[in-house]
Every structure is written in C-alpha cells, then in structure tokens.
Amino acid sequence: MKRFFGFLKPSIxxxxxxxxxxxxxxxxKVVLPISQPGHMPFNPVVEVGxxxxxxxxxxxxxxRTGVHATVTGKVISIGPGYNxxxxxxxxxxxxxxxxxxxxxxHPVQNLEKISREELLEVLAELxxxxxxxxESLREKLxxxxxxxxxxxxxxxVDTEPPISVQRRFLTEFADDFRESIVxxxxxxGDARVVVVVPDSMAGQARSLLKDVDxxxxxxxxxxxxxxxxxxxxxxxxxxxxxxxxxxxxxTLSAEDVAFAERCLHxxxxxxxxxxxxxxxxxxxxxxxRVRLGTPVRHIxxxxxxxxxxxxxxxFGGPLMGIAxxxxxxxxxxxxxxxxxxxxxxxxxxxxxxxxxxxxxVKICPVHIQVNIxxxxxxxxxxxQAVQRxxxxxxxxxxxxxxxxxxxxxxxxxxxxxxxxxxxxxxxxADEEEGA
Amino acid sequence: MEMIKLNVAMGPxxxxxxxxxxxxxxYLVALAPAAIWSAYIYGVAGIRSLILxxxxxxxxxxxxRIIMKRNSTLHDLSALVEGFLIGMILPPNVSWWIVIITTxxxxxxxxxxFGGIGYYPFNxxxxxxxxxxxxxxxxxxxxxxxxxxxxxxxxVEPLWAFKAYGQEAANAFSRLDxxxxxxxxxxxxxxxxxxxxxxLYLLIRGFISxxxxxxxxxxxxxxxxxxxxxxSSVNVHPDFYILGGMTFFAATFLASxxxxxxxxxxxxxxxxxxxxxxxxxxxxxxxxxxGTIFAILIMNLFHPLIDRIKKPVTxxxxxxxxxxx
Ligand code: SF4
Ligand code: SF4
Numbered sequence: 212m213k214r215f216f217g218f219l220k221p222s223i224x225x226x227x228x229x230x231x232x233x234x235x236x237x238x239x240k241v242v243l244p245i246s247q248p249g250h251m252p253f254n255p256v257v258e259v260g261x262x263x264x265x266x267x268x269x270x271x272x273x274x275r276t277g278v279h280a281t282v283t284g285k286v287i288s289i290g291p292g293y294n295x296x297x298x299x300x301x302x303x304x305x306x307x308x309x310x311x312x313x314x315x316x317h318p319v320q321n322l323e324k325i326s327r328e329e330l331l332e333v334l335a336e337l338x339x340x341x342x343x344x345x346e347s348l349r350e351k352l353x354x355x356x357x358x359x360x361x362x363x364x365x366x367x368v369d370t371e372p373p374i375s376v377q378r379r380f381l382t383e384f385a386d387d388f389r390e391s392i393v394x395x396x397x398x399x400g401d402a403r404v405v406v407v408v409p410d411s412m413a414g415q416a417r418s419l420l421k422d423v424d425x426x427x428x429x430x431x432x433x434x435x436x437x438x439x440x441x442x443x444x445x446x447x448x449x450x451x452x453x454x455x456x457x458x459x460x461x462t463l464s465a466e467d468v469a470f471a472e473r474c475l476h477x478x479x480x481x482x483x484x485x486x487x488x489x490x491x492x493x494x495x496x497x498x499x500r501v502r503l504g505t506p507v508r509h510i511x512x513x514x515x516x517x518x519x520x521x522x523x524x525x526f527g528g529p530l531m532g533i534a535x536x537x538x539x540x541x542x543x544x545x546x547x548x549x550x551x552x553x554x555x556x557x558x559x560x561x562x563x564x565x566x567x568x569x570x571x572v573k574i575c576p577v578h579i580q581v582n583i584x585x586x587x588x589x590x591x592x593x594x595q596a597v598q599r600x601x602x603x604x605x606x607x608x609x610x611x612x613x614x615x616x617x618x619x620x621x622x623x624x625x626x627x628x629x630x631x632x633x634x635x636x637x638x639x640a641d642e643e644e645g646a
Numbered sequence: 647m648e649m650i651k652l653n654v655a656m657g658p659x660x661x662x663x664x665x666x667x668x669x670x671x672x673y674l675v676a677l678a679p680a681a682i683w684s685a686y687i688y689g690v691a692g693i694r695s696l697i698l699x700x701x702x703x704x705x706x707x708x709x710x711r712i713i714m715k716r717n718s719t720l721h722d723l724s725a726l727v728e729g730f731l732i733g734m735i736l737p738p739n740v741s742w743w744i745v746i747i748t749t750x751x752x753x754x755x756x757x758x759x760f761g762g763i764g765y766y767p768f769n770x771x772x773x774x775x776x777x778x779x780x781x782x783x784x785x786x787x788x789x790x791x792x793x794x795x796x797x798x799x800x801x802v803e804p805l806w807a808f809k810a811y812g813q814e815a816a817n818a819f820s821r822l823d824x825x826x827x828x829x830x831x832x833x834x835x836x837x838x839x840x841x842x843x844x845x846l847y848l849l850i851r852g853f854i855s856x857x858x859x860x861x862x863x864x865x866x867x868x869x870x871x872x873x874x875x876x877x878s879s880v881n882v883h884p885d886f887y888i889l890g891g892m893t894f895f896a897a898t899f900l901a902s903x904x905x906x907x908x909x910x911x912x913x914x915x916x917x918x919x920x921x922x923x924x925x926x927x928x929x930x931x932x933x934x935x936x937g938t939i940f941a942i943l944i945m946n947l948f949h950p951l952i953d954r955i956k957k958p959v960t961x962x963x964x965x966x967x968x969x970x971x
Binding site for chain 1: 649650651652653654655656657658659660661662664665666668669761762763764765852855904905906907908909910911914953956957958959960961962
C-alpha cells in the first residue's frame with residue numbers, strides 16, 4: 212500500500228467487487244454470549260445436558276434480544292467466558308450432534324391486530340434488538356435504555372474495507388430490509404429514520420425504500436466511520452465517554468433490520484451471520500454465511516487459511532478491528548469481518564520521535580492535533596491530552612496508519628482517554644469542583 | 647491439537663509503509679541534480695567540502711549518541727542529509743575547519759543536545775550556518791574563496807553585489823544566468839532550475855510542505871513587489887530576489903523542514919509568508935545580503951505559537967470536561 216503521490220490524502224476505499232456469499236457447513240461447537248457487560252445478567256432457559264434444536268429460544272439477552280441455538284445438539288456448558296472485546300460475559304456452549312432439526316417457524320398472524328406492546332414482546336423474543344422495549348420490562352432496563360430517542364440511523368455501509376456485509380442489503384436481503392423499514396417507520400412515529408448507503412447504491416436504495424431519508428456516503432473509511440456519520444447526520448458529536456443513546460440516537464445495522472422482517476413474517480429466528488474474511492495472502496476477500504457462535508478456527512479451516520503462532524487474527528477491519536487471543540473466539544452479532552494478518556506482515560509501532568510532518572493532523576477527521584496530543588500521552592500528561600481534544604478521537608486509526616515514524620498514535624489517544632477516566636475516578640469529589 | 651499463540655495488539659493493524667528515512671532519501675534525491683551541477687562547475691574543491699560536511703555531520707551524530715548513551719540514530723539518515731545541506735550552503739572552497747565547526751554546532755549543539763531528530767526547536771542546519779556566518783562573515787563570502795577559479799561567469803554573489811553597488815550591479819546579472827545556476831553563492835544553492843526539479847519531486851512525494859514552500863516564495867515575491875512598486879529606483883525587481891541568492895534553496899530544504907514548521911494548514915501559510923516578509927526586510931535593512939537564514943530562524947521561534955491557529959477539535963468542549971460515570 213505504498214503511495215508515490217504523497218501530497219494526496221491517503222484514503223482506504225472499498226471496491227465495488229463483492230463476490231458471491233459462500234455458505235459454510237455448521238461447526239461442531241458454537242459459543243453464544245448471553246449477557247452483556249454493564250447489564251444485569253439474565254437467566255438462560257435451557258440447562259446443561261439438554262438437547263436443543265436449531266432456532267430454539269435459549270436465553271434472553273439483557274437488552275431484550277432473544278438468543279437462539281444456532282445448531283442442533285447438546286448444551287455442554289453454561290458459564291463465564293469472554294466476548295470478542297475481551298470482556299467477561301456469560302456464555303452457552305452447544306455441541307452439534309446431528310444435522311439441523313429446525314423448530315417450526317411461528318410467524319406472527321394478523322400483524323395488524325396485535326397491539327404494539329405484544330408486537331414488541333414478540334420481536335424481542337425472536338431476537339431482534341429493537342430500541343423500543345415492552346412496558347412490562349421497564350424496570351429491568353438500564354437507565355440508558357429508558358432514554359427517549361428521536362433519530363434512528365440504519366447503517367447499510369460497512370465501517371472499513373474490505374468488509375462487505377451491510378452493503379449487500381440490495382443483493383442479499385432487499386425485500387426483508389424494505390418490509391422491516393416499513394415496520395420501523397410505523398413504530399417510530401415521529402422519530403426520523405435515516406438509512407446510510409454507499410453512494411453507488413443510492414439510486415437503487417431510493418427506489419427500494421420510499422419515504423425514508425437516504426444518506427449516501429462515499430466509499431472510504433473516512434466517510435463510513437460510524438461516529439463521524441452520526442455527527443454529519445445529526446450534528447451531534449459522540450465523544451469517547453459518550454454514547455449515541457444519550458443524545459437520542461439509535462443506531463442499527465442493515466443486517467439486523469432485515470432480520471426483524473424474517474422473524475416477524477416468516478417466523479424464523481436468528482441463526483446466521485454474514486462475515487467477510489480476508490488476509491493479505493488471499494487475492495480477494497470472501498464473504499461467508501456462518502452460524503452465530505462459530506469459532507473462527509472453523510471458518511479459517513473451511514476456507515483453508517492456515518494460521519500459525521505469531522499471526523494475528525482480527526475481528527473487524529484492519530484499522531479498527533480487535534485482535535483475538537485465540538482461535539476459539541466466536542462470531543457474534545457485531546462481527547462483520549475477520550482479518551488474518553500473517554506474522555511477516557504485522558506492523559510494529561515504536562516510540563520513535565515525531566518528526567512533525569503533519570500527516571496525522573492532515574488526516575484526522577476531527578481535527579485533533581495528533582502529533583502534540585500523542586506526545587502528551589507519551590509523557591503521561593493525560594489531562595493536557597484530554598484538554599487538547601483526545602476525547603473526540605473516533606478511533607479511525609488513520610493517524611497511526613500514515614505516521615512515517617510509526618508512532619502508535621491512536622493507541623496513545625485511547626490510552627490518554629482511559630487514564631484520564633481513572634484520574635477522575637480516583638479524585639475526591641470536592642477537588643473536582645475546582646478542577 | 648497444536649497450541650497456536652496468536653499475536654495481539656490494538657489497532658490499527660496496517661501501515662501505509664512510509665518511513666522517516668524514506669523522506670530523507672527523498673531529500674538526497676532532490677539535492678542530487680543541483681549537487682552534480684555544482685560539482686561540475688567547481689570541481690574537486692567544491693566536492694571536497696560537501697563530502698567533508700556530510701562525513702563530519704554523521705561522525706558528530708554518532709559520537710553524540712555514544713556520549714549520551716543513547717541508541718544510534720544513524721539509520722534515519724537525518725545527520726547525513728543535514729551534512730549535505732550544510733555542504734550545499736557553505737561556499738565552495740571554504741576552509742575545512744569552517745565546515746567542521748558548522749557541522750559541530752548543527753549536530754551537537756542545535757540537534758543532539760535537544761534530543762535529536764524531532765525534538766529540536768530550531769533547524770540545526772540554520773543554527774550551524776548562522777553561527778559561522780556571524781563569526782567569520784568574510785570567510786563565507788563566496789567570491790573571496792573563489793579568487794583562483796575561472797568560472798566563465800560573473801564570480802560575485804548577486805545579492806552582495808546589489809547590497810554594495812545597488813540597482814545597476816543587480817541588473818548586470820541576466821535573469822537567465824541566475825536561473826541556470828550561473829551565479830556564485832553557496833556550493834549548491836545557485837542552480838535554481840535544478841533545485842526546482844528537486845523541489846517538484848519532493849512536493850509530489852509529499853516530503854515537504856507545499857503550503858510552506860509556496861507561501862514562502864510568494865511572500866518574498868509579494869513583499870519585495872510592494873517595495874518595488876513603491877520605489878523602483880532603489881528596490882530591485884522581485885525576480886532578482888527569487889532567483890538570486892539562496893531563496894529557492896531555503897524554500898525547498900530549510901523553511902519546509904518538518905520539525906520546525908507548523909503542521910496546521912493556515913499556520914503553515916502564515917509561517918511561510920512571515921519568513922518571506924522577514925527575508926525581504928533583512929535583505930533591505932539588515933547587514934547580511936542574504937537574510938534567508940535568519941528569517942527562517944526567527945520564524946522557527948514562533949512556530950509553536952503559530953501552530954495554535956487551527957480548526958477547533960470537533961465536539962471538544964473544554965468547559966464541560968466533567969464526566970458523569
Ligand atoms: S486521533 Fe487518529 S484515530 Fe483518532 S480520530 Fe484522529 S486520526 Fe482518527
Ligand atoms: S504523522 Fe507521526 S511523525 Fe508526522 S506529525 Fe504525526 S506523529 Fe509526527
């Protein structure tokens with residue numbers, strides 16, 4: 212990825228090439244997280260040793276999203292584990308014992324007749340993480356989930372190349388997507404519904420989805436960064452310490468939205484996920500359909516990608532993705548990409564001095580003076596770093612990507628933000644007033 | 647099953663492949679045409695001081711790092727480039743000890759004492775040259791070192807001639823001669839056309855800041871243009887200031903030196919234009935015929951201040967830096 216024309220702003224762009232989706236065989240074992248950090252744990256409805264069918268309801272996530280068995284087999288353990296971000300959660304592990312034995316779909320009859328409340332109950336149980344929650348659950352929600360909202364942003368774009376999942380909404384699940392949007396509009400009432408699509412697909416998206424806001428974006432990482440998009444659409448900026456929900460904004464991914472329709476009208480529960488897999492040693496990324504909870508080991512061996520010690524396996528894209536500690540990490544609802552970096556291609560970052568070339572400043576979408584803030588963080592001056600705006604970093608990773616001194620700049624931003632949080636927490640309350 | 651230990655780290659996981667020493671190699675490439683031309687004009691005497699400057703700069707850097715018990719930084723090639731720049735700026739046939747002293751001040755005093763590449767507040771090349779040109783002004787005058795050369799063109803520094811003899815002496819230099827490098831001055835600072843080729847290369851590669859480069863040249867041209875329009879009998883046409891002396895060299899290699907110039911776009915333009923204005927003022931009112939060195943040094947002083955002129959950080963509200971959780 213060398214650039215001769217250094218005066219141009221580097222940009223990492225999506226190609227229009229998408230390729231067919233390959234459906235992989237189900238794995239021998241799936242691991243499904245059933246709790247979420249920061250929420251009260253919810254109890255599973257199955258027990259260890261029980262046999263479950265594909266699509267069977269096994270637990271409810273704290274955010275009122277149903278979890279379903281994604282293979283047919285035996286529950287072998289329910290206990291603590293880790294999610295993809297390395298946080299401790301409760302997980303259910305199912306060992307596959309036979310071919311899929313699907314539970315009978317139970318579509319909702321007479322959609323017009325059931326009350327809004329009932330509809331929400333059904334949706335939640337079918338595994339759709341709607342922002343509207345049934346009244347009956349009110350006291351179980353976190354404070355944040357009770358906040359009102361006025362904007363719903365649906366991302367039909369992927370965060371970074373070469374992921375090609377959400378942007379397939381036209382080819383993979385166009386009808387479901389349209390129907391769901393109609394339903395969402397009905398539930399949303401006055402709330403504004405915005406669908407973000409790649410600009411090459413804006414025309415088709417407009418004819419598919421009548422009377423919703425279509426927001427076309429260009430095909431590069433700078434334009435599809437979720438927090439930057441929220442800022443452009445609503446003029447509200449979500450900083451490091453903030454969440455969209457506190458600003459009345461709900462974000463959904465196109466895949467999730469399309470899924471709502473599948474579960475309502477067709478009565479199917481959620482078992483599959485699209486994932487783009489890529490490694491620099493492959494000529495092209497491939498997008499596969501796998502069961503939720505599939506260990507990444509299974510995906511890589513099915514595609515005959517070999518991984519050895521010292522390689523890096525990343526969930527997400529090459530810039531913002533999260534490196535996984537081992538091959539047992541499992542695909543979850545938020546895993547859009549798997550990126551395998553062979554040991555020889557790993558980039559090393561150093562504490563080499565900044566030569567002030569200004570490339571990081573030029574590329575930073577939120578105008579942080581990255582070179583200075585990076586130095587503050589390097590020398591432990593976290594308060595100055597935050598005062599100079601490190602909290603606005605949207606973690607796009609482009610500053611470290613372009614730095615000729617290979618400084619770990621985005622890492623410094625996050626370091627300063629987290630350290631500053633600790634400083635505030637350890638500070639006695641009265642001092643905070645004066646600060 | 648074989649145990650696989652994966653490598654983990656925080657993102658980003660890829661890099662565009664740029665490297666500080668690649669920028670330095672770019673500088674060397676850009677210097678090459680002018681250096682070769684000058685070597686052709688001045689012969690061995692000129693090459694000698696160029697090589698001496700580069701060699702001694704590298705040596706000083708190596709020594710300094712050893713004495714300070716730090717890792718060697720020779721691989722980033724910055725010392726080599728600074729040595730070459732000094733060799734290009736010093737006049738051909740300059741006394742060998744002047745070269746050594748210049749590189750000593752540049753590398754040891756102005757660069758390594760502050761921590762080396764990336765940390766110095768003033769461009770080390772400029773500090774080195776400034777110190778020797780204040781200390782031994784006559785030895786740095788090209789035509790005094792060139793008495794036994796026959797060059798085939800006027801062996802007098804154009805800016806010095808203008809300062810000493812005024813308008814007419816300046817107009818005796820054909821602009822084409824100046825452009826083609828038929829002028830004396832620093833060893834490699836006169837060949838404007840060849841330097842322009844180097845500058846173009848650096849600009850395309852993004853190795854120097856285009857905004858500083860152009861705003862500096864434009865600044866010199868515009869401010870001298872104003873003087874010229876105000877009184878064309880005393881002030882020389884701005885062409886002469888761009889082509890004569892080391893203006894073009896300074897715009898390419900000195901003013902746009904990354905470490906000592908601002909990073910924000912507007913700040914860069916102010917910095918370049920300010921250096922241009924100071925150059926013109928020093929040339930007009932100062933003692934030194936070629937004020938570029940001091941003009942840029944003065945702007946170096948202000949660069950952190952100028953760099954505060956920037957777009958505000960999106961979403962930053964310093965007043966409300968209180969966190970709920
Ligand atoms: S600081 Fe770096 S990672 Fe953060 S927004 Fe700016 S460029 Fe992106
Ligand atoms: S890109 Fe790296 S070297 Fe350049 S200014 Fe930023 S931190 Fe410094």
